[in-house]
Amino acid sequence: MEKVVNPTEQKNLIIELNEGREMANELKNQLDVVKTSPENCEVLVEKILSSYDKALAMLLTCRALKEETLPVHSLLVPTSPIISEGSNGFSKDQHCHNKGESKKRKILPKWSEQIRVCSGTGLEGAVDDGHSWRKYGQKDILGANFPRAYYRCTHRHSRGCLATKQVQRSDEDPSIFEVTYKGRHSCIQVTNSGSAIVSDGKEMPKAKKARSLEKEDQQGLKVQNEVLQTKQEIFRSFSFNFTGVESDNLDCQFFSDVMKESDYSPAFLSPTTSESNYFSSSCQMDNNFGTIDNILQISESVDLADMISTPTSVITNSPFGDLDFLNDHLDFEPSFQLDDPFAYFS
């Protein structure tokens, strides 16, 4: 892989990564001191996460913008047949359909999230992202304790939106929901406040949604309205500024795949949509990772096998605490040093 970002972005990225490293070291030192208060540690963790978030957002930004200029098909990454034991087959190759609505599998961009919702928060099983989805199927998956639910965009017919998602509850940790998105929303319909406002201005009937969530709960796929807000908080932590990105930033490869293949691409790439709340142009960091217990991991599905194969390490750390998935894209050297991380991008 080639160099990733321009000098300015590179510098900022290095700064952020170094800060994160320093704070991690500080945290380590703090942990060695018995009398260190949990609050101090929490603050440090938040700072660390913030730094990594910023750094990754930079990479995300430049990659996304680069891919924006490419044909959609050039963005499609062949999914890996890798499927780890106990992964519920979540990452198994999902080829696509060519006949539109036919049962043939489509060639659609695909990306995945792992969402953990900690028990006690009332968000157990919460899987919502601000889009309105209609469940169209459910399947028992071989080797999985929980069925996989299939959703498509409510506006599939009215707007021809082909976005779909699959929600699979993790066997190993039922608090983890693995969500695979396929296709991008051609409809625009995400709110800033937790209610799902569709592009035509209608608000999703909350009672109905609550009912559906309740039903999902009965089958281990409970979804609650609160999660939307929670996820918005999560996404807000990824906020970055598009305006500062120059065209020569467009060499980062990995994150744009995620973005471009994601349902969120319009939101990420178009600050004019309401979804821009997730990736606002303010580049704000609010450290929500430190205050919520939801951990969201975005990855290409090709990497999800890795994530799933080690869900604990993925989930119990920061969203970027497990950077294994980066390796697939960036080909880091084992001796990766933050001093000049770009030297290791191949």
Added chain:
DNA sequence: TGGATTTGACCTAG
């Protein structure tokens, strides 16, 4: 009554 969910059947890829 209209929209969402459920669920068995069907289709396709591997």
Added chain:
DNA sequence: CTAGGTCAAATCCA
């Protein structure tokens, strides 16, 4: 042939 993905009729519910 099997498993995963989708369809669509039946059903549910506000």
